[in-house]
Amino acid sequence: MAKKTAVSLASAAPARAVDKIRATARELFYRQGIRAVGVDEIVQRAGVTKPSLYRSFASKDELAASYMRDYEADFWTRFDASAAAHPDDPRRQMIAYFEMLSGRTRDGYRGCGLTNAVVEYPDSDHPARKVATGHKAALRKRLRDLAKAMGAERPAELGDALVLLIEGALVSGQIFGKGGPSAVLAQTAQTLIDAHVKPARRSGK
């Protein structure tokens, strides 16, 4: 009842099988890990059937790769949101991201889906791992560009230091849980930036 026509009325959920699969796989893969979740569980929780899954995805590995792409898109959405809050101030952009991340990695955080996938699949040929490592390379470049924009003396070094810090926060969140070391995240980033962006023309603080 009341669930009829009007298919393309923007977000008037048609709820296609493939979309339900993506959403469910995403939730289960992220929460429990990719290897730990079977395709049967996915289709059951999604309320669809296995042939529907394999009509849209060539294999479980490809579904995992698709999950990676979706996760990556969300990552950049969050990352860009921090940047958009402070236009023309790369330093504040960076700190804003770390503050957001500090909050995110505190509670029942399960880490970064992309980092977790790299850990789960050491084989560099795995489609999910390829997406994940590609994203990390892009993030590394982005941080280096940001470091350059901040006026760091050696941008590549500051960028890499921030990579280490971010990955550390991502993984420490799920190791230590609530009272974990992520509380010092933003302050630590601040310290590193201060050390690399020396004297003249510091925007924040």
Place this chain on the structure above:
Amino acid sequence: MAKKTAVSLASAAPARAVDKIRATARELFYRQGIRAVGVDEIVQRAGVTKPSLYRSFASKDELAASYMRDYEADFWTRFDASAAAHPDDPRRQMIAYFEMLSGRTRDGYRGCGLTNAVVEYPDSDHPARKVATGHKAALRKRLRDLAKAMGAERPAELGDALVLLIEGALVSGQIFGKGGPSAVLAQTAQTLIDAHVKPARRSGK
């Protein structure tokens, strides 16, 4: 031939089944991940049989927990070696560890077995995860103590910053491989320590 009596002649290898299982499981679990390795593969590569495994370990999960304990012992061996090289100089001890770690996380590094296990097993009841998180808590405390010994103004904060850095290096090593951000590891640690251990009485540099 020549492989008879003399069982307890110290290290005159009797090569018991359980030892071969531990060594093989360790190698496979570390390289491929715990979930990715079946008990059949372990016993086959170890040259033993399944009942031999289950006579020494209650389950695969318990074997994984045993692997965690072995890995942890090796971790502390490496950690203590860095410390022993610079007695009575906590600052140099810490830097020495980071330098060693920077080298380790460069080549075909597969990350920290303990961290990887936490990622693989999000369920906090899993025996392997319990060992791993227990170890990480001990490491955190150890770093805090070291920060205190260095004379840090806020030891807990420096300790936690170093936790983030270490975990970041551990996981970045397997994400980025050879040219990864671990190259800046020791320098970054130095920067953080310098910022926390303020003016008077700095040993190194």
Place this chain on the structure above:
DNA sequence: GCTTATACGTACCGAGCGGTCACATCGTCA
């Protein structure tokens, strides 16, 4: 020499895995 305990192997189990098949059903648009 016979027993006993220790250490190990052969063969097997039920269940779940990822993946596929032929066919039935439903709603949509022409």
Place this chain on the structure above:
DNA sequence: TGACGATGTGACCGCTCGGTACGTATAAGC
């Protein structure tokens, strides 16, 4: 009305998973 695309049904595949019942070799102890 008829054809089409998307989905569900239910059965099935070969394989691998973690785990076990039971038989066998060996070396020490009396």
